[in-house]
Amino acid sequence: MGRFVLNRLLGSVPILLGVILIIFVLLNVVPGDPVALMMAEHIDPDVVARVRAEMHLDDPLYVRFGRFVWDALHGDFGVSYKMNRPVATLLMDAFPNTLLLAVAAALFSWLVGIPAGILSVVKKNSFPDYFSMGFALLGVSMPVFWAGLLMQYIFAFQLGWLPVSGFNSPLCLIMPAVVLGWSSAGMIARLTRSSLLEVMGNDYIRTARAKGLTAVSVLVNHALKNSFLPVVTVMAIQVASLLSGAVITETIFSIPGIGRIAVNAIQARDMPLLQASVIFTTLLVIIGNLAADIMYSILDPRIKSK
């Protein structure tokens, strides 16, 4: 298993490099001069040229890419054009907020999604099944930003139970976490259901029944563990969708996280900040995938023994 993990770890390196390359190329061929952007319109062309040279913007692209990777490895992602602070510092300030939001949303999605999926199998074709699956379908069909606004309208404006936005009390976390976690919960519930139903059709389930186990015991002891295999994979994809969703959720609820940094960076055309925040987020996704692979290998002995 150690070898399996190591292989996966090394396999992620080219992916990360590829991601960095794509982001770098996309952002560095952008039309429009970042220096001009930084300094507003009326500025001395000599100054512009000097700053350009200082920022090495005149070097060929591959030299700049090499320098960027080298600096990034040292934790240096450059300085934000707009905020004039090191990008790394800005990201590190924002990261805990995003992490908190993502973890809360993930917990919500697991604690709701998995039981809902199991319930719908146990009570197949009855009210609990339809209810769970309706909830799940709504989750995957609802635009996150709209759900956020709707909740704000109901719980903040109409009922006044929760703060509209901000990030200064635990109460502030409830709406964003639910909004963000709902679609993941829907995904997980639907997958748990279909995976469990498929597992229940396997020969070894029949063996377990023939052994005299009760239906509940068969479900708990024989079907669940197997049915979690695909669910674990989706939990990894979910990291990506949570982070995508976080961009919107953070914007709506004014949470100072990485997603909002990215949106602001786009609006301000702050290239170093955008670049670093996207790369950082992608790194999180890759780590999530890795974690899923390891989980998978723990759950499935057929991989462990390889």
Next chain:
Amino acid sequence: MEPKADMPSGPPGVPARKEKEPVTESFWRELLYSIKQNRSASLGGIGLLLFVAAAIFAPYISPHDPYLVNLNAQFHRPSPEYPLGTDMYGRDILSRIIHGSRISLVIGLVPTAISMAIGTILGLLAGFYGGRTDSAIMRSADIVMAFPSLLLAMVVMYTLGASLLNIFIALSLVGWAGIARVVRAQTLSLKEKEFIEAARAIGVKNRVVIARHLFPNCVPSLLVLFTLGIPGAILSEASLSFLGVGAQPPTPSWGLMVSTGKEFLSVAPWVAITPGIAILLVVLAFNFLGDGLRDALDPYMKH
């Protein structure tokens, strides 16, 4: 290598070799039949038809001009005159939603179709040829899949500028990887089938094997992926427009309408809420249809 002797006795619970009964001859006719049989699929299908009809006949069924600014009619509550109310410029929200369906329809269909085409071709090639072709294609897919898709689309929009056309490009660039993965996996399992070996024994050329034997057997899964991919694209466009990096005012994009309405949530909630309901209903319709199709096509997708 050696196939295990596969013995005739059918699996218990599946009496008398449960084949698909020879009711109809063609796959497509059978598909239509299955959709009619399946409640959620027909529901989704009907919703879908309404949506398409709204998009096609938008100019004829809209009660007002969606772009007409009327500062005397700001923030009208829903009324017979304005069934869904008006926004801050006094524009009729219903008319804007009806016209917005055109954007959603096109944005749902075109990028999904493009990324399906790219993903299918690459997936077939990767699965069929294996080796380096496979590694190159699948590593690229891994890289694309590692991006949170919305962020990648945002970066593309940053580079190319915010416009509907660029959303096409951004969504097509992002969507193919997932399709390629599924198609490749299916190709790999189909490749094990003896009918592929039979074609090779006959001397059928590789590209014919791909076109005639592999691709048609991927079609059922592709149909489901397509149906479920469209709402994804619609949601992505809405999200990008909501964030201000998609469609630009005064385009009646549903996402953009929610975004402009959010400032007035406490005074005129309908401005933001109603376009969201439109998105929800359309996405639900596609999901219903996709789920129904998946159930109906299940026997065709098991390889």
Next chain:
Amino acid sequence: MPDDSMTAQKADSTGNQRPEGEVMLTVAGLKTYFSTRQGVIPAVDDISLEVRRGKILGLVGESGCGKSITALSILRLVPSPPGKIIAGRVVLDGKNLLELTEKEMGHIRGNEISMIFQEPMTSLNPVYTVGKQVMEALILHQKLSKAQAREKALAMFNLVGIPEPEKRIDVYPHQLSGGLRQRVMIAMALSCRPKLLIADEPTTALDVTVQAQILRLMKELQEELNSAIILITHDLGVVAEICDDVNVMYAGRIVEHADVYELFDRALHPYTAGLLKSLPKMYQENERLYNIVGMVPNLLQLPKGCRFHPRCESARAICREAEPALFETGGSHLVRCWKYKG
């Protein structure tokens, strides 16, 4: 060298007379139907049979004849929906299993009646060690502690001839060969000393040398434990090798019942006789094989009259009109064919 045509010495005393074992399980009028989109499939249609203590009953037939569904119906394991037992009785020691509650049925399964399946590859749960899976039934039915169950499981592994049981008990199914997996299944099935073992095509997925081992093992264990076995198979060779009584099934019905020597000597039903004639022989030059024409009928569109008549060479007018009952032809030999009426 054995020879098929050779007249072997009259076999042991059980040879040609009616087996004397006491009846322990009776199936009477069992009907298991499946509802599908196309209609109702009578997979098992009015099956009656008796299993005797210390005997092996063969249930033989081609795919789709209902033999596996019969077995699953006895244990009430038919997947439902779409399947449903709509009539009949399954009586074990005076209890009608079809009237028990699910909970009471749990005490029967794996304890009084256990079952092994065709595919040892897929019939074991891939994510648990084989030892855990064998111990599970022991802990459940015999209320053993974990340590006791492990002891017992080791003993069972020894009994079924798994080499190095201490090592093998802690491995996962995919680490074992097909033959060893089937031995694990047998160990699991016999661990609680069931009265009846139902073996559904237990050797079909195995290589022929391994099949011979497993058949010998089943025979030995059956004699040692004096238990009864229902052996489901499509292979007439396997039937001849270890069964005592045989039921031949066709299209959801039993068409012939006899003891094994009688059946192979004097097959009466045209279907059984045809099957025997269409088997190639290994130890002699073969003449052209006999063919039963046509194919098994679709259970949704069963022919009127005898279900076999469209394929039968000696079909008469009555065969197309009315379905024959199981007629007695002396001793325990029953046959569902108009030729043997009265």
Next chain:
Amino acid sequence: MAETLVTSNGLKKYFAGSAGWFGKSGDVVRAVDNINIAIGKNETLALVGESGCGKSTLGRLLINLLEPTEGEVYFKRQNIYKLNPAERTAFRKQVQIIFQDPYASLNPRMKVRSIIGEPLETHSLAQGKEMDSRVGELMNLVGLEKGYMTRYPHQFSGGQRQRIGIARALALNPELLICDEPVSALDVSIQSQILNLLKDLQQQLGLTYLFISHNLSVVRYMANRVCVMFLGKVVELGSCKAVFDQPLHPYTQFLMMAVPLPNPKLRNREKRILEGDVPSPINPPPGCRFHTRCPYAKGICAAEEPELADFGGRQCACHFPLG
């Protein structure tokens, strides 16, 4: 054996284990290991053996569906691995294969007409009306109604599907037909129909069969000669009668003794059962590959691999042949 159609020469096929970042796992499956056989025109040569013995791999090597690791195959004195494109096309017309699984061997999305017509179309032999009539002839030949031409495979039973597969293989008028377990997925009553059909076709069309099967009774019925394989090696080769009447190799003998006979009076016959499992073809044992299971094995069997030697018209690879 009148005239030789196919000969293999030192044929080997090794499958490498999966590779990871840290080098290969080092597992090599020696599926086919140095095999020299010849198939005569119009004969049926059977390949028998248990799973993993390499019989299917050998069958595919002989018609170039797989590339060998080493060795050559000559078809009518032509090395089939060194054909130019035109020769390759010509070769494809002369050899065909039918498969075990009647479900997996037909494309579910093609009509019978296209399935049987595909070889004709690929080699531009017929099209349109002409193709229809040729497909109809082929369907008649294998005992199918030609009215079924417009149906899809799922509308047929297993036996009928197998007939469709046979018709497809015959479309190009091949000389050599590889039959890879053609009846092992079929019910007994259908099995005999297909076996008889194959026999009739051989007579009618002068076909040569390589008949791969694990069922010894079927082999006895179909084959003139039989080749017994064990872990990638030929252990015994000879006429059916000779091998079945008096096997020379202990493995052949045990294989035959293990077959259950459909005659209960023979159930108490002398019967010795091979212990243990079929060893894995990954890193097979040294010396004679059978020595780990062979009750007659002596020291030399573990040390030295026996050559395939001649015994009056038949061959056997054993240090201590029986009989």
